[in-house]
Amino acid sequence: MIEAKFKIKRDDFSLHADLCIPAHDVTAIFGPSGCGKTTLLRSIAGLDQHRQGYLKFRDSNWQDSDNFVPPHHRPLGYVFQEASLFAHLNVRDNLNYGFKRTPQSAQTIKLEQAVELLGLEHLLTRKPTNLSGGERQRVAIARALAVSPQLLLMDEPLTALDQTSKQEILAYLESLHNQLDIPIIYVSHSADEVARLADHLVLLEEGRVKASGSIGEMLTRLDLPLAQGNDAEALIEATVVEHDEEYKLTYMEFSGGRFTVAHKNLSIGKTARLRVLARDVSITLEHQNDTSILNIFPAIVEEINEDGISQVTVKLLVGGVPMLSRVTRKSASVLGLKPGKQVYAQAKSVALLA
Amino acid sequence: MFSQPDLIALAITLKLAFITTVILLLLGTPFAWWLSRTRWRYKFILEAIVALPLVLPPTVLGFYLLIMLGPNGPVGGLMDAIGGRPLAFTFTGLVIGSVIYSMPFVVQPLQNAFTSIGQRPLEVAATLRASPLDRFFTVTIPLARQGFLTAAVLGFAHTLGEFGVVLMIGGNIPGETQVVSIAIYDHVESLEYVQAHWLSGGLLLLSFLMLIAVYALNRRFRPIQL
Numbered sequence: 030m031i032e033a034k035f036k037i038k039r040d041d042f043s044l045h046a047d048l049c050i051p052a053h054d055v056t057a058i059f060g061p062s063g064c065g066k067t068t069l070l071r072s073i074a075g076l077d078q079h080r081q082g083y084l085k086f087r088d089s090n091w092q093d094s095d096n097f098v099p100p101h102h103r104p105l106g107y108v109f110q111e112a113s114l115f116a117h118l119n120v121r122d123n124l125n126y127g128f129k130r131t132p133q134s135a136q137t138i139k140l141e142q143a144v145e146l147l148g149l150e151h152l153l154t155r156k157p158t159n160l161s162g163g164e165r166q167r168v169a170i171a172r173a174l175a176v177s178p179q180l181l182l183m184d185e186p187l188t189a190l191d192q193t194s195k196q197e198i199l200a201y202l203e204s205l206h207n208q209l210d211i212p213i214i215y216v217s218h219s220a221d222e223v224a225r226l227a228d229h230l231v232l233l234e235e236g237r238v239k240a241s242g243s244i245g246e247m248l249t250r251l252d253l254p255l256a257q258g259n260d261a262e263a264l265i266e267a268t269v270v271e272h273d274e275e276y277k278l279t280y281m282e283f284s285g286g287r288f289t290v291a292h293k294n295l296s297i298g299k300t301a302r303l304r305v306l307a308r309d310v311s312i313t314l315e316h317q318n319d320t321s322i323l324n325i326f327p328a329i330v331e332e333i334n335e336d337g338i339s340q341v342t343v344k345l346l347v348g349g350v351p352m353l354s355r356v357t358r359k360s361a362s363v364l365g366l367k368p369g370k371q372v373y374a375q376a377k378s379v380a381l382l383a
Numbered sequence: 384m385f386s387q388p389d390l391i392a393l394a395i396t397l398k399l400a401f402i403t404t405v406i407l408l409l410l411g412t413p414f415a416w417w418l419s420r421t422r423w424r425y426k427f428i429l430e431a432i433v434a435l436p437l438v439l440p441p442t443v444l445g446f447y448l449l450i451m452l453g454p455n456g457p458v459g460g461l462m463d464a465i466g467g468r469p470l471a472f473t474f475t476g477l478v479i480g481s482v483i484y485s486m487p488f489v490v491q492p493l494q495n496a497f498t499s500i501g502q503r504p505l506e507v508a509a510t511l512r513a514s515p516l517d518r519f520f521t522v523t524i525p526l527a528r529q530g531f532l533t534a535a536v537l538g539f540a541h542t543l544g545e546f547g548v549v550l551m552i553g554g555n556i557p558g559e560t561q562v563v564s565i566a567i568y569d570h571v572e573s574l575e576y577v578q579a580h581w582l583s584g585g586l587l588l589l590s591f592l593m594l595i596a597v598y599a600l601n602r603r604f605r606p607i608q609l
Contacts, residue, residue, distance in 0.1 A: 076506050100509040107510035113503050117525040126521075127511030176511055 031180070031212075035072050036081040037065075037236075044068050044236040050229070052087055052180070055206055055213045057227035057244075059220075065236040066216040067110075070184050073214065074107050075100040086180060104135070106173030106211075108183040112165035114157040120168050121153040127176040137177040138209070146208065147171040147201055163194025167201065174209075181213045187222060199225055220255075224248075224264055224304055225382050249351035251334035251344055256353060261307040261342060263352045264382075269295045279381070285348025289323040290381050302382040307342060307353035309377040314364055316373050324376040328352065330366050345374050352376075385581055388557050392566040393585070399474070399562060400542040403481040407489040407538050408531070410482070415493035416523070433491070436484050445551025448480050452552060472554045477562075480548045488537040496530020497523065532600050540593045543586060 031052055037044040044065040050056045058066050071077040073084060075091065075098060084092040091098045106127075114123050128140050144150055147167040157165060166186055173181060187195045199222065206213065206226065217223055223230065223244070231241040232253060240253055248255050249263050267281035267288055277292040281303065288303055295301060316325065328345040335341050341361050343354045352374055356366075366372070385393070418426060436444060452470040453459045459469040470476035504526060508518040524531070546564040553560035555569070563582050570579035 074510060076509065100506075101512050101514055105510065107507070109503070109507065111503075113507050115504060115507070115522065115526075117528075126508070126513075130512035130517075172511065 030085075030087070031073075031214075032083070032085040033069075033073055034083040035069065035079055037068065037072070037077075037079050042068075042236065044072075046233070046236070046238055048231055048238050048241060050212075050214060050231065050241075052212045053210070054228035055215055055226050056229040056231060057223045058214060058216045058231045058233055059223050059227075060218065060233035060239075062218055064233045066218070066233055067184055069233065070182050070214065070216050074105060074182055075103055076107075104177075104179040106176055106178030106181045108166075108170050108173050108181070108186045110185045110188055112157075112162075112169040114160075114165055114168055114172075116157055118157075119153070120149060120155050120157070120160070123157070123168055124149075124153075124172050124175050127172060131176045135177055138174055140175055143171040143174040146174065146205060161194070162190050163197055166190060166194070166198060170198075170201070170205075174205075174211075178211060181211050183213060183215045185216055185218070187217075187219070202226055220260060220262075224262065224302070245351065249344055249353055251332050251336075251342060256307075256342060256344070257334070257336045259308055259355070261353050261355060263305045263307070263350075265303045265305060265350055265352070266300055267303055269297050269299045269301065271297070281381075283348065283350060285328070285350050285352075286326045288376075288379055290379050293381050304380045304382055305352055305376050306378070307355040309379075310345075310352060310354035311375045311377070312343065312345075312354050312356055312360070312364060312366065313373045313375060317375065320375070322375045322377055324379055326352075326374050326376075328372055328374040330368055330370045330372060332368060333361065333366060345372070347374060385585075386578060388561075389563075389566055389578060389582055391558055392561050392563050393582070395474070395558075395560070396543060396562040396564075399477055399481060400539045402478055403485055403542045404489070404535055404538045406478070406482050407485060408535060411486070411489040411493055411534065415490045416497055416519075418490070418494045419497035434487050437487050441484065441545070441547025442551055444484060445480065445548040448476075448483070448548065448552045452476050452479065471552055472556065472560060474553075474559055477549060477553045477560055480552045481542045481545060484545060484548050485538045485541045488541045489534040492530045492533040492537065493527065496527035496533075500526045529601060533597055536593050536597045540590050543590060 031050040033050070034047045035044055042065065046065070046069050058069060060066055068077060072079060072082060078097060082092045090096055091103055115126065118126065124140060124143065144153070147170055149168060149171055152160065152164060152168070160168065170186065187198055190198065203226065215226060227244045229242065230244050230247040232239040232247065232255070240247065240250065245264050247253065250256055255261065265283055267283040269279060270282045270287070271280040272292060273280065279290050279292050279295065281288045281290060281301070290303065326347045328347045330343060331346050331351070332344040333341055335358065339358055340355055341358050343356060343361065343366060345352045345354055354374060418430065449471055450456050451458045454463060454469040459471065462469055470479065500523060504522050505518050508522045513521065544564060545562070549560070549562055549565060555561050555565050563586055567579050567582045570576070570582070
């Protein structure tokens, strides 16, 4: 576990964070700009020092009332929003900077491994000025990995990049997550990145932790802003069970049934994330047979939130897995939706995040 | 061509400029670093003091130094008390005067260079396991190399051209405190225009070459934004 308590007060800003983060997988710290995400991350790294702070990483105390471990003695890696490569060093020497300062006994990641993970083999002799924005950020990530961190902190590493580089680095980050067992704390204000990467979510609002929990649960909690409005979504982990070569489809199973999605080249047995937007899910009382929609699941209404003038958000449980549906208040009333009611959820479109 | 005394004056000038530059780099680096990082609210007072030699007539500076370093001044008195000789009219006195006189030309470029590096590269280095001293030598100094070159060349060139301060505290002792600028003055006073031409031309060429070097290097090491 990572336990963090910080109390910071400045003229125009206060952070009053008290949180526990699992020391494995990817935890996203999510919230609007100015809510204190970056300050929180910098405090965890020890880059900002506050008198009132407590920080414990696994069994070691990094900060308490009479003890402050300086950042260069904390076994962490940090990726800033801008790549911030050393301008006087080429790519290889940038990567080497932290690597050669890491004691050999603590090296769990070899330099070549970091180079390979981020696909930097052909860039090693280049100077940072001769790299594209996406390449620079890949070097910065590899440089942070080369110190064999026990914790990787990332502060909106994709914000400064164009869409293509973003997608490319997201793919690298996913493979990193799959291949290395390093806990990552990822600060972001992009729901997209969070949906792709995060396993846990800490919701920060005006310097306070509003809620935290697993991503699936947090996205579908009707009392949180994430599940309100038009972009509400559910994430569902499902396993590839079959490919349909004739219609170019892929079938994926989860506890609530079987999804049909556009064909994707994934091996059978592989797990991947599916994103189902609340506005793409409609509700029927009977199982519809004469419809073009393929993804239809029996579901139970769990909760209804009247968060719009004419729309409501309905939380459904499909085989125990939460899913959201956004329907008009009129439909909800006509169908007599209320908690516990048996219905069918029809998902018009499902995106495979892989 | 150059007479023997002129050559000695030239050697003293170069020695003075070299020693002054080395001392200024050694003292100026930590001082400029501190100025670039401190949030002390009265730091502007120190900055103003560093800049004083830029606007003060050298004779004023030289006058106060003479008072301080002379046998009846606080520093001179101290030297006397510990059995040394007063510093006025000695080469050491010249070095002290030059260090103060050329201070802004070394401290300001260094302070600007350190400020423009910003906090980020050092924070990155800290997360890459580098201790504060390690960060200074492996990140700050290489990134500030342009500032160091400018500081060194300007400090050296400015000391070469010193006249008023030297005249006040160094006097005009051939072989000990007579520098080129004063030797030129002497030559003109005695209507020895040929010698004055040679020395003046030499100083002009040297100063010009050094400034050329600064500007050429500044162009090559254009600050890199990442």
